[in-house]
Amino acid sequence: MNSEFSLETLKASWNEVLDAVLEVDRLAWLLWFDARLVKLDGKVLEVSFADSEKLSGDHNFKSARKPEQTAKLVSAIFEVTGMQLEVIES
Secondary structure (H helix, E strand, C coil): CCCCCCHHHHHHHHHHHHHHHHHHCHHHHHHHCCCEEEEEECCEEEEECHHHHHCCCCCCCHHHCCHHHHHHHHHHHHHHHCCCCEEEEC
16 A cells, blocks of 8 residues: 555545546445545545434435445545545444
8 A cells, every 4th residue: 555645645536536436327426425534544444424414304325325336436446546445434
């Protein structure tokens, strides 16, 4: 892993990552656009959707996020950053 790669580096590229997801799958983009990057521990990225739970109504799409959508996010992260990460939800 590149020692220069950090959570801040990924945050700076996050909109580009989401754009790459959108190019492949609009539904996957919808399911990940509200993710907050919490922690990067080695090759494991922890994301949270706590903000979506604060809104009125159900804006948390956890039940809709399937392995296929996670794989598209992981692929987009790799495409944009060159880093192969695992994504977990907190």
